Amino acid sequence: MSKRKLALSDEILLSVEKPARYIGNEINMVKKDPAAVDVRFCMCFPDVYEIGMSHLGIQILYDMFNQWDDVYCERVYSPWVDLDRIMREKHIPLFALETQDPIKCFDFLGITLQYEMCYTNILQILDLSGIPLKASDRTMEDPFVIGGGPCSYNPEPIADFFDMFYIGEGETQYRRMMDEYKEWKKSGGDRIAFLKRAAQIPGIYVPMFYEASYHEDGTLASFEPIVPEAPRTVMKEVEMDMEHTYYPEKPLVPYIKVTQDRVVLEIQRGCIRGCRFCQAGVLYRPIRPRKLEFLKERAIKMLESTGHEEITLSSLSSSDYKELPELVYWLIDECSKNGINIALPSLRIDAFSLDVMSKVQDVRKSSLTFAPEAGSQRMRNVINKGLTEENILNGAMDAFRGGWTRVKLYFMLGLPGETYDDIEEIAILSDKIAREYYTIPKEERKGKVNIVTSTSIFVPKPFTPFQWARMNSQQEAVEKRNFLLGKVKSQLNAKSIKYNCHDADVSVLEGVFARGDRRLNDVILQAYKEGCIYDAWTEYFKYDVWQKAFADHDLTMDFYNDRERSEDELFPWDFIDCGVTKSFLLREYHRAKEAVVTPNCRQQCAGCGAARFGGGVCTEKRESAV
Amino acid sequence: MKARIKFSKCGSMRFIGHLDVMRYFQKAFRRAHIPVSYSKGYSPHQILSFTSPLGIGLTSDAEYMDMELEECPEPEKMVDWINSQMNDEIRVKDFVLLPDDSKPSMAMLAGCDYLVALKPGKVSVFRDRKDMEQVLVDFLAQPEILVTKKTKRSEKQVDIKPNIYYLSSSMEDFQVQTGREYGSLCIDIEEYQPVIYCQLTAGSVLNIKPELVMQALCQFVDTPYDPLDYQIHRLEMYGDANGKKGEIHLLHDEVPCELVPLSEYQK
Numbered sequence: 021m022s023k024r025k026l027a028l029s030d031e032i033l034l035s036v037e038k039p040a041r042y043i044g045n046e047i048n049m050v051k052k053d054p055a056a057v058d059v060r061f062c063m064c065f066p067d068v069y070e071i072g073m074s075h076l077g078i079q080i081l082y083d084m085f086n087q088w089d090d091v092y093c094e095r096v097y098s099p100w101v102d103l104d105r106i107m108r109e110k111h112i113p114l115f116a117l118e119t120q121d122p123i124k125c126f127d128f129l130g131i132t133l134q135y136e137m138c139y140t141n142i143l144q145i146l147d148l149s150g151i152p153l154k155a156s157d158r159t160m161e162d163p164f165v166i167g168g169g170p171c172s173y174n175p176e177p178i179a180d181f182f183d184m185f186y187i188g189e190g191e192t193q194y195r196r197m198m199d200e201y202k203e204w205k206k207s208g209g210d211r212i213a214f215l216k217r218a219a220q221i222p223g224i225y226v227p228m229f230y231e232a233s234y235h236e237d238g239t240l241a242s243f244e245p246i247v248p249e250a251p252r253t254v255m256k257e258v259e260m261d262m263e264h265t266y267y268p269e270k271p272l273v274p275y276i277k278v279t280q281d282r283v284v285l286e287i288q289r290g291c292i293r294g295c296r297f298c299q300a301g302v303l304y305r306p307i308r309p310r311k312l313e314f315l316k317e318r319a320i321k322m323l324e325s326t327g328h329e330e331i332t333l334s335s336l337s338s339s340d341y342k343e344l345p346e347l348v349y350w351l352i353d354e355c356s357k358n359g360i361n362i363a364l365p366s367l368r369i370d371a372f373s374l375d376v377m378s379k380v381q382d383v384r385k386s387s388l389t390f391a392p393e394a395g396s397q398r399m400r401n402v403i404n405k406g407l408t409e410e411n412i413l414n415g416a417m418d419a420f421r422g423g424w425t426r427v428k429l430y431f432m433l434g435l436p437g438e439t440y441d442d443i444e445e446i447a448i449l450s451d452k453i454a455r456e457y458y459t460i461p462k463e464e465r466k467g468k469v470n471i472v473t474s475t476s477i478f479v480p481k482p483f484t485p486f487q488w489a490r491m492n493s494q495q496e497a498v499e500k501r502n503f504l505l506g507k508v509k510s511q512l513n514a515k516s517i518k519y520n521c522h523d524a525d526v527s528v529l530e531g532v533f534a535r536g537d538r539r540l541n542d543v544i545l546q547a548y549k550e551g552c553i554y555d556a557w558t559e560y561f562k563y564d565v566w567q568k569a570f571a572d573h574d575l576t577m578d579f580y581n582d583r584e585r586s587e588d589e590l591f592p593w594d595f596i597d598c599g600v601t602k603s604f605l606l607r608e609y610h611r612a613k614e615a616v617v618t619p620n621c622r623q624q625c626a627g628c629g630a631a632r633f634g635g636g637v638c639t640e641k642r643e644s645a646v
Numbered sequence: 647m648k649a650r651i652k653f654s655k656c657g658s659m660r661f662i663g664h665l666d667v668m669r670y671f672q673k674a675f676r677r678a679h680i681p682v683s684y685s686k687g688y689s690p691h692q693i694l695s696f697t698s699p700l701g702i703g704l705t706s707d708a709e710y711m712d713m714e715l716e717e718c719p720e721p722e723k724m725v726d727w728i729n730s731q732m733n734d735e736i737r738v739k740d741f742v743l744l745p746d747d748s749k750p751s752m753a754m755l756a757g758c759d760y761l762v763a764l765k766p767g768k769v770s771v772f773r774d775r776k777d778m779e780q781v782l783v784d785f786l787a788q789p790e791i792l793v794t795k796k797t798k799r800s801e802k803q804v805d806i807k808p809n810i811y812y813l814s815s816s817m818e819d820f821q822v823q824t825g826r827e828y829g830s831l832c833i834d835i836e837e838y839q840p841v842i843y844c845q846l847t848a849g850s851v852l853n854i855k856p857e858l859v860m861q862a863l864c865q866f867v868d869t870p871y872d873p874l875d876y877q878i879h880r881l882e883m884y885g886d887a888n889g890k891k892g893e894i895h896l897l898h899d900e901v902p903c904e905l906v907p908l909s910e911y912q913k
């Protein structure tokens with residue numbers, strides 16, 4: 021029996037929390053001979069293993085790369101703080117889970133960018149790997165570092181650390197990139213030569229080939245390519261053929277419990293809703309459903325190959341999948357035979373969802389989830405969230421009659437144009453739901469109602485109609501939160517309502533990175549050098565270090581958050597074309613100010629620009645405007 | 647229908663805790679279509695239980711798990727079926743069907759065999775010692791072997807001498823002492839020098855960990871004990887054929903225990 025060598029010694033593995041994070045060898049891990057491939061690719065999720073292993077995107081790309089005989093794709097996640105300390109002390113280089121080889125000997129290090137608060141973890145990965153943090157300092161000894169995923173739609177705050185960004189869905193251009201790489205390797209060219217080839221692949225952005233200049237007031241004056249190979253605009257890549265594309269049949273099965281410890285079936289990509297705060301809703305346009313038959317076949321294959329005891333559906337808005345009832349009832353049938361649970365995604369509350377919920381969950385223990393996002397109808401029109409108070413109260417009442425007693429409500433604070441009256445409506449709505457419950461005669465009720473109201477702080481994101489909007493300061497957020505807390509407490513049913521809220525400091529920084537520019541690279545670098553990692557984890561977030569880093573670079577967080585941007589301002593991300601036009605976004609911003617709703621894609625095309633991809637909902641026949 | 651499997655756990659799998667090994671088996675059984683029985687309710691789970699969980703870092707050639715099956719038409723094929731879904735560091739070695747009235751192995755455990763090996767590269771007074779066997783003989787010749795056993799709240803001195811049945815530095819001698827053949831092991835003992843073999847009492851009442859024996863041995867030769875210096879590997883687990891409910895028999899008692907490997911117990 022050949023023994024797998026491990027990069028870390030027994031002593032180290034036995035002294036850190038959850039050593040299983042670092043040993044690989046999971047079920048369905050791909051084993052190849054690294055000497056027998058042309059390209060070694062390491063895929064990274066810059067957060068702890070349990071989070072990273074829950075990401076579907078990496079499972080898809082891992083499977084895709086490893087289907088190719090000439091490529092071996094491995095994985096790495098952020099070492100947790102305990103191991104981080106040991107690796108620095110003992111100068112142990114960061115390694116990939118599969119072969120346990122150092123990252124530095126790979127051809128590519130691909131990093132997925134899911135969340136802005138992981139930015140310092142990217143530097144941790146590079147640093148522990150012994151790869152120079154800035155792309156301009158790298159040599160032929162270093163891998164090419166490539167970023168992808170939702171945050172790469174404004175890559176500027178981290179542009180210095182990457183050789184390339186892949187804008188869009190990885191399924192489409194990677195084969196070409198691998199081929200270009202092999203040719204370049206044969207040609208014996210230098211790093212720049214490869215980057216020039218890569219810059220000509222659709223969707224690829226090579227930051228060092230562009231130059232930014234700024235106005236006196238700090239806004240962007242110009243952003244231009246400086247080599248002929250680099251395009252002026254980079255167009256996002258979309259997979260339009262959702263049936264004949266990559267989707268794993270044998271996803272990896274971790275040993276330790278991870279956040280998504282189940283089979284994940286991506287039923288569709290994109291969203292028809294057009295909520296004005298949602299970035300994902302724009303980036304993944306147009307909505308592209310997968311075929312029912314394809315999903316059934318993959319569900320069976322993945323359950324077979326993983327042995328998972330649970331399956332879930334993934335998409336931005338599962339209720340909009342047309343064949344959802346058929347799919348879910350089929351799953352219930354299929355799964356009940358084999359003792360498999362179905363973890364339902366959040367669904368619009370109606371007769372169908374209540375029926376399936378009662379079939380797959382324990383009604384007494386499970387809760388109903390509503391995401392009205394705003395308390396007043398006026399604000400819900402501003403954000404284009406189609407849910408009405410009537411929908412919510414009727415849905416809740418039906419559920420109460422069916423035996424449910426727990427309700428979760430999600431709202432945002434700090435939405436553009438929000439007044440204190442709008443905020444008070446959050447408390448009032450929560451209370452109305454409780455009142456609704458108590459209209460049921462006592463004998464028919466199942467004890468007390470239990471309402472959990474949560475708020476997060478609204479963060480304006482690029483490529484949304486609110487990309488021009490001002491973000492609330494930390495102080496405003498705290499004031500609003502306290503105001504709401506007071507209002508919740510003064511409701512008739514205050515005892516039945518629990519109020520939770522998100523940390524305001526982290527949101528401020530998230531806002532800065534989301535709409536930041538290149539000047540932030542040095543701020544992030546300094547904060548990292550002064551000890552910031554795992555900023556997404558409240559217990560490790562060091563706001564004071566960040567404040568100092570901004571001050572040291574003569575930058576303020578307010579510049580990025582605390583102003584409404586003018587309509588003709590050039591944004592750092594304007595060179596990226598995500599298919600949805602800036603003029604559409606601006607039109608939506610104006611409609612938001614007038615509190616006018618825009619119909620969803622299935623009701624009526626709003627002419628966002630994504631029709632140019634020639635598929636998905638844009639070419640679907642519309643039944644009739646509802 | 648009750649059944650018991652014996653399996654080995656080695657290599658990088660020594661870093662997977664027993665709860666995760668349980669999850670690993672549950673998924674493997676599902677992949678292999680083993681008709682394991684489920685508990686009732688909204689989140690049904692497979693009815694499985696380990697005899698004695700193995701600590702993180704330890705390896706083993708003899709772990710046991712009891713299970714409930716809906717049916718088992720071809721028991722002789724079970725080992726292969728399950729192994730088709732195992733990784734190469736956890737392998738099933740034996741499968742036995744049990745009588746319906748058999749007690750859980752957890753309750754029957756009476757003894758365990760272990761191998762304790764000095765890891766390569768460790769500086770130790772035991773390294774390459776020619777008189778290892780004599781050291782062990784002298785060690786066992788003490789009137790009592792006192793060690794401090796630490797529990798969550800208290801520390802107490804215990805005499806573990808009655809709990810050490812056999813102790814040897816040679817595999818051949820140990821096999822003669824215990825009357826067993828251990829076959830090929832999933833740990834490569836060539837890498838380690840020296841290797842000490844021991845048979846100890848186990849189970850809820852008299853569980854003696856091999857770490858405790860090593861601690862006492864180090865104390866005996868007056869050298870500090872560092873648990874990280876040794877690889878511990880389980881070789882076998884036994885039930886006591888003479889043990890009735892609530893009774894404990896030691897090897898040197900009037901009615902001595904009669905150790906039978908759990909895979910043969912109640913066969």
Ligand code: B12
Nearest residue numbers: 067074075076077130131132134135168169186189190279
């Ligand atoms: C599964 C999931 C999780 C899981 C797993 C972690 C993860 N981020 O995947 C868990 C539950 C742990 C989680 C946690 C969180 N999540 Co989450 N999560 C999702 C979810 C539902 C699916 C992600 C996914 O797998 N998408 C499907 C794949 C196919 O798409 P993809 O990731 O974009 O990948 C494709 C391309 O982008 C590209 N690509 C991606 N990576 C790379 C890398 C390279 C090198 C290349 C070339 C290409 C490439 O190729 C892929 C295939 O086409 C999305 C919402 C959604 N439906 O998209 C939210 C989402 C990503 N999460 C979000 C948030 C806010 C969070 C949390 C902050 C929540 C919280 N408050 O704790 C945490 C942050 C954790 C973290 N460090 O990311 C936001 C991100 C918003 C943002 N960036 O500002 C999203 C978009 C949801 C939303 N609408 O708000 N999440």
Ligand code: SF4
Nearest residue numbers: 621625626628631638
């Ligand atoms: S072009 Fe029309 S249908 Fe297509 S995504 Fe945009 S708004 Fe929706």
